[in-house]
Amino acid sequence: MRLKFGRLENYPQNAKNFKTATAGSMFTREFMVSFEANAADIQKWVEKSEGLKGITPDIYTKEHQYFPGFPSDANWLKMLEKELPEAKYDYHPVVPHKPQWLNDLKIKNGRKFQIPGKEGHGIGGILIIDDDTNTVYLDLSWS
DSSP states (O other): OOGGGGTOOOOOTTOEEEEEEEEEOSSSEEEEEEEEOOHHHHHHHHHHOGGGTTOOOEEEBTTBEEEEOOOOOHHHHHHHHHHSOGGGEEEEOOOTTSOHHHHTOOBSSEEEEEEEOOTTSOSEEEEEEETTTTEEEEEEEEO
C-alpha cells in the first residue's frame, strides 16, 4: 500500500486482517486498504502521520453516520426524508471498481479524515476509523 501518497506513517506493528485493492491505470492509481489494530496504536499512528496533521475529522455517532450510496429515485428520496433526515447521514458513493467491503461500509461510531493532496504526493483521499471495531479504512489516489 502506498502510504506515502497520503503522507502516512507505516502501519501499526500489531495491525492485522489486511484487505487491499487497487484500481486505475499507469497514469492514475487508487489504493484501498483496511486493517485492524488496537485503539491506542491506531491513535498513535494517526498522531504520527504527517498527512493528518491539522485535520479535524468528521465524527460519526448514532446521530450522524457514514452510509453507502444515495438513492436517486424520487419516491425513495421522499420516504427517506420523512423517516431518515438527510442531516443524519454522510453518504458515500457506491462505485463498481471499489471492493464490496469498502462500498458497503457503514460507520456508526468513528472518524473520517479528508487527506489533502500535495504536489508530487498524490491526489489525496480519505481515512476512516471505525471506533467500534478498531478497523481502519483507507482510500488514496495518485495521478
